[in-house]
Amino acid sequence: MSAPLLRVAGLSKRFGGFTALDDVSVDVAQGERFGLIGPNGSGKTTLINCVSGALRNDGGTILFAGEEISRLPAFVRTRRGIARSFQIPRPFKSMTVLENLLVAIDFGRAGHGLSADATEDEAIGILGTMGLKDKARILSSQLSQVELRKMELARAMAAKPKLLISDEAMAGLSGSEIDEVLDLLIRLNEAGITIIMIEHIMHAVMRFSQRVMCLDAGRIIAQGVPQAVMDDRRVQEAYLGA
Amino acid sequence: MFSFELLLDAVVLGVMLGCFYAAVSIGLSVSFGLLDVPHVAHPAFLVLGAYGAYALNQAGWDPIVAGIVLTPLFYVLGVVAYRVYFETFEKRGSDAGVRGLAFFFGVTFIVEVGIIMVFGVDQRTVQAGYIGKAIDIGDVRIPMRMIAAFGGALALTLALTAYFSLTFSGRAIRAVAQDEIALRLMGANPLKVKQLAFGIATAVVAVAGALLIIVGPVEPTTHRVYIGRTFCVVVLAGLGSMHGTLVAGIVLGVVESIVLTLYGASWAPAISFAMLLVVLAIRPQGMFGR
Amino acid sequence: MSMRRHGFWIGALCVLALAYGLTLAIRNEYAFFAGFIILQFIVLATAWNILGGYAGYVNFGTSAFFGIGVYTAIFLFKALGAPLLVQMAGAAVMGALLGFVTGLLTLRLHGIFFSIATVAMTIILETLVINWKYVGGATGIQVLRPPVTEPFDSYIKMLFVIGVALVIVAVALSRHVQGSWIGRGLRAIRDDETAAECTGVPTLRLKLLACSISGALMCAAGAPSAMYLQFADTTSAFNLNYSVSALAMSLIGGTSHWAGPVLGAIVLGVTQQALTVTISSELNVLVLGVMLILFVVGAPEGLLGLLRKGWARLARGGGS
Ligand SMILES: Nc1ncnc2c1ncn2[C@@H]1O[C@H](COP(=O)(O)OP(=O)(O)OP(=O)(O)O)[C@@H](O)[C@H]1O
Ligand SMILES: [Mg+2]
Numbered sequence: 001m002s003a004p005l006l007r008v009a010g011l012s013k014r015f016g017g018f019t020a021l022d023d024v025s026v027d028v029a030q031g032e033r034f035g036l037i038g039p040n041g042s043g044k045t046t047l048i049n050c051v052s053g054a055l056r057n058d059g060g061t062i063l064f065a066g067e068e069i070s071r072l073p074a075f076v077r078t079r080r081g082i083a084r085s086f087q088i089p090r091p092f093k094s095m096t097v098l099e100n101l102l103v104a105i106d107f108g109r110a111g112h113g114l115s116a117d118a119t120e121d122e123a124i125g126i127l128g129t130m131g132l133k134d135k136a137r138i139l140s141s142q143l144s145q146v147e148l149r150k151m152e153l154a155r156a157m158a159a160k161p162k163l164l165i166s167d168e169a170m171a172g173l174s175g176s177e178i179d180e181v182l183d184l185l186i187r188l189n190e191a192g193i194t195i196i197m198i199e200h201i202m203h204a205v206m207r208f209s210q211r212v213m214c215l216d217a218g219r220i221i222a223q224g225v226p227q228a229v230m231d232d233r234r235v236q237e238a239y240l241g242a
Numbered sequence: 243m244f245s246f247e248l249l250l251d252a253v254v255l256g257v258m259l260g261c262f263y264a265a266v267s268i269g270l271s272v273s274f275g276l277l278d279v280p281h282v283a284h285p286a287f288l289v290l291g292a293y294g295a296y297a298l299n300q301a302g303w304d305p306i307v308a309g310i311v312l313t314p315l316f317y318v319l320g321v322v323a324y325r326v327y328f329e330t331f332e333k334r335g336s337d338a339g340v341r342g343l344a345f346f347f348g349v350t351f352i353v354e355v356g357i358i359m360v361f362g363v364d365q366r367t368v369q370a371g372y373i374g375k376a377i378d379i380g381d382v383r384i385p386m387r388m389i390a391a392f393g394g395a396l397a398l399t400l401a402l403t404a405y406f407s408l409t410f411s412g413r414a415i416r417a418v419a420q421d422e423i424a425l426r427l428m429g430a431n432p433l434k435v436k437q438l439a440f441g442i443a444t445a446v447v448a449v450a451g452a453l454l455i456i457v458g459p460v461e462p463t464t465h466r467v468y469i470g471r472t473f474c475v476v477v478l479a480g481l482g483s484m485h486g487t488l489v490a491g492i493v494l495g496v497v498e499s500i501v502l503t504l505y506g507a508s509w510a511p512a513i514s515f516a517m518l519l520v521v522l523a524i525r526p527q528g529m530f531g532r
Numbered sequence: 533m534s535m536r537r538h539g540f541w542i543g544a545l546c547v548l549a550l551a552y553g554l555t556l557a558i559r560n561e562y563a564f565f566a567g568f569i570i571l572q573f574i575v576l577a578t579a580w581n582i583l584g585g586y587a588g589y590v591n592f593g594t595s596a597f598f599g600i601g602v603y604t605a606i607f608l609f610k611a612l613g614a615p616l617l618v619q620m621a622g623a624a625v626m627g628a629l630l631g632f633v634t635g636l637l638t639l640r641l642h643g644i645f646f647s648i649a650t651v652a653m654t655i656i657l658e659t660l661v662i663n664w665k666y667v668g669g670a671t672g673i674q675v676l677r678p679p680v681t682e683p684f685d686s687y688i689k690m691l692f693v694i695g696v697a698l699v700i701v702a703v704a705l706s707r708h709v710q711g712s713w714i715g716r717g718l719r720a721i722r723d724d725e726t727a728a729e730c731t732g733v734p735t736l737r738l739k740l741l742a743c744s745i746s747g748a749l750m751c752a753a754g755a756p757s758a759m760y761l762q763f764a765d766t767t768s769a770f771n772l773n774y775s776v777s778a779l780a781m782s783l784i785g786g787t788s789h790w791a792g793p794v795l796g797a798i799v800l801g802v803t804q805q806a807l808t809v810t811i812s813s814e815l816n817v818l819v820l821g822v823m824l825i826l827f828v829v830g831a832p833e834g835l836l837g838l839l840r841k842g843w844a845r846l847a848r849g850g851g852s
Contacts, residue, residue, distance in 0.1 A: 274644070280643065280644040280647075282592075282644070282647070282648070326829065330828075330829045339588060339590070339643050339644075340584070340588050340590050340783075340787075341783070341828045341832060343590045343643070343644060343647055344590065344779060344780075344783050344824060344828045345825060345828050345829065347590075347592065347776065347779065347824075348776075348780070348821045348822075348824035348825040348828065349821075349825065351772075351776050351817065351820070351821040351824070352818060352821040352822060352825070354772075355814055355817050355818040355821060356818070358814050359814050359815075359818070463772075466651075466655065466772065467655065469648065469651050470651070470652060470655060473648050477645075508659070508662055508663055508670070509659060509663065511655050511658075511659055512655055512656045512659035512660075515651070515652035515653075515655045515656050516652070516656055518648065518649070518652050519637065519638075519649060519652050519653075519656075522638075522641055522645055522649060523637065526641075526645070
């Protein structure tokens with residue numbers, strides 16, 4: 001097996017006296033579709049906050065493409081290829097949908113070099129694949145929840161990431177919308193992007209993931225192929241207990 | 243030239259000055275520390291209180307009594323200011339940061355200019371039987387006005403601390419700072435509670451303003467140095483910590499007093515600001531931070 | 533596209549030529565004396581807006597930069613006999629440095645903490661200058677103007693034209709920032725700093741850049757003050773008025789576009805000059821404060837926003 005794209009080793013994070021992550025270690029391979037589950041408050045968002053650089057971890061290491069990144073500022077990590085969406089969408093409210101993507105194109109990539117017009121076409125192209133093309137010139141503050149979630153994914157994609165982390169992008173979506181986003185993520189994955197998906201909607205996780213990890217109270221309680229994790233007694237207890 | 247006695251003098255005066263600083267800051271500790279309102283107009287309200295005490299003192303009132311008499315007026319002022327702030331910024335939630343700050347900065351400015359227009363730019367002082375005298379405790383000579391301010395400050399700070407820990411409404415105010423939703427579930431109206439808190443925080447400023455003009459002469463621009471002092475005390479204390487406010491006030495008072503003794507008065511205004519910057523850089527959650 | 537870019541510079545040259553033409557046409561020096569103040573405010577408001585408007589970091593310390601500009605000029609003049617343009621260039625460099633250093637110290641702070649830190653910086657710098665005897669300390673310092681240089685016939689008129697040139701530089705910078713990737717990044721920071729950082733925006737670097745540009749312009753605006761008044765003291769050089777005015781003029785004009793602060797500074801500056809002459813100087817600052825509050829509460833987009841709305845209404849009315 002080749003070296004993993006992302007290697008998290010012995011990661012811990014505390015908020016005051018509260019331990020949100022405790023000795024978390026996980027490898028995600030290049031091109032993998034990885035599901036991250038766990039009851040509310042188990043530390044999923046905190047884990048990806050540490051990986052993306054929105055938070056600093058207290059202990060442990062994070063290797064991305066073989067390099068230690070846990071002391072790098074978030075924007076450098078984005079430029080190296082880690083993009084994310086937020087659980088509660090965080091659009092740039094004063095900008096149009098198109099401009100939101102342009103921020104990612106201007107800043108989120110390893111190198112600059114495209115001319116202004118080319119970047120705009122490209123952003124429209126990305127919006128097209130997300131079904132947001134006709135919203136391009138609308139202020140992002142006027143989007144619906146579903147559209148916001150799609151825009152978050154589009155903005156993350158515009159940074160041309162190697163690893164895309166989606167934090168509950170399907171919460172609040174209808175059945176057909178869930179399928180839509182799921183197909184989209186699978187297509188992105190087929191184009192070579194490694195994807196970590198955090199999700200509470202189990203059938204989506206089952207359909208999407210090649211491998212699943214379950215967190216509970218900041219610790220890993222199960223890891224493996226989806227069905228095995230679902231069948232794990234501790235996973236079931238964690239969810240029933242929650 | 244520098245002696246142990248001078249240092250002792252400085253420390254004793256510093257502690258008294260510190261209690262006074264706590265008293266002028268405790269309103270801000272509520273409005274900014276607990277309620278998260280960017281209340282940069284607090285020092286301007288303080289100076290307004292001082293001029294209120296001055297005006298009543300001219301009519302023959304004792305300044306502290308004047309301060310107490312003014313509290314209902316200041317309570318209303320606080321309620322109105324908070325109401326405007328809430329309706330225009332907090333409720334709409336749009337760009338509240340920039341405009342909320344600009345709002346209170348504008349209020350500061352209006353208060354300053356208003357005072358200049360009514361009272362002129364000259365320094366003002368108050369008269370009372372205890373001002374101008376001094377008593378000797380051992381080798382340390384303490385002006386009576388410092389003792390009066392010290393006593394008033396201590397009483398004010400302790401009263402407010404007691405209010406917040408012992409009474410129902412006081413505890414509700416602390417609760418709203420920590421968990422608004424829980425309070426709403428209990429059936430209390432967070433807006434009413436915050437409005438009450440802001441009103442009380444401002445009412446207290448009337449008395450603190452009276453102490454301010456007892457301690458020394460006041461002019462319309464006095465509030466500028468107090469931006470440093472009050473925010474330094476509140477941030478050093480840890481936002482919203484009442485007993486922390488007292489301790490932080492004393493720390494600032496002693497430091498200022500010692501620097502004053504060593505280097506002279508012209509450096510005084512910079513001390514609190516420098517301390518504030520250091521605290522923000524090193525320990526932004528303060529000494530007793532949540 | 534290039535037409536529009538050239539259009540700006542052609543317009544700028546016209547304005548400069550017009551300013552010089554005015555100095556030839558108008559004999560009365562008072563107009564230039566008053567006009568210079570308005571030009572100064574345009575530069576200050578434009579500079580403030582680069583950090584405050586685009587990035588959403590409310591700087592209460594405009595007067596610190598202004599004051600340092602004044603005293604840099606005085607120091608260069610007294611120590612080296614430097615001519616005015618050198619004084620201004622020196623002040624701009626000093627301002628950029630000061631902006632960078634204070635940015636490093638304060639830009640990790642957010643919201644009110646940043647603003648209070650800028651007040652702290654103002655008072656500390658003022659205290660330093662008060663205790664610096666070489667430039668006059670607390671008592672102030674008298675400055676003797678050198679003779680005016682060709683092609684001008686009076687010093688004030690020369691200051692006026694230099695002021696116009698500085699306004700052009702300030703507006704060009706602000707306009708460039710707004711329209712480029714820098715401006716887009718700053719807006720992302722204002723909207724949501726965490727999301728910006730996670731989208732690849734180097735937030736601290738961009739804020740430092742904005743703070744340096746802003747600081748350089750503010751200091752450059754302060755530099756000619758000593759020659760203008762032929763006197764400087766700390767109370768007027770570090771006057772809180774500059775902080776309030778820069779902020780108020782930007783917010784009243786509208787912060788989202790470079791034209792907002794220019795408009796705000798002109799409208800308020802002219803009003804203030806008129807009020808100072810006709811009524812009192814206290815009243816004019818009071819008007820500033822009241823207008824600031826009215827606009828912040830009632831017209832968050834400023835004059836530009838009102839104009840835009842009025843324009844849209846007109847257009848709709850015309851269509852139906
Ligand atoms: N900034 C913070 N400060 C203090 N505590 C925090 C912070 N962020 C998260 N926590 C706490 O850490 C724990 C883990 O939170 P986290 O958001 O990672 O959970 P999660 O697994 O994403 O939950 P959910 O499924 O509800 O999104 C929670 O108890 C939360 O209250
Ligand atoms: Mg989460």
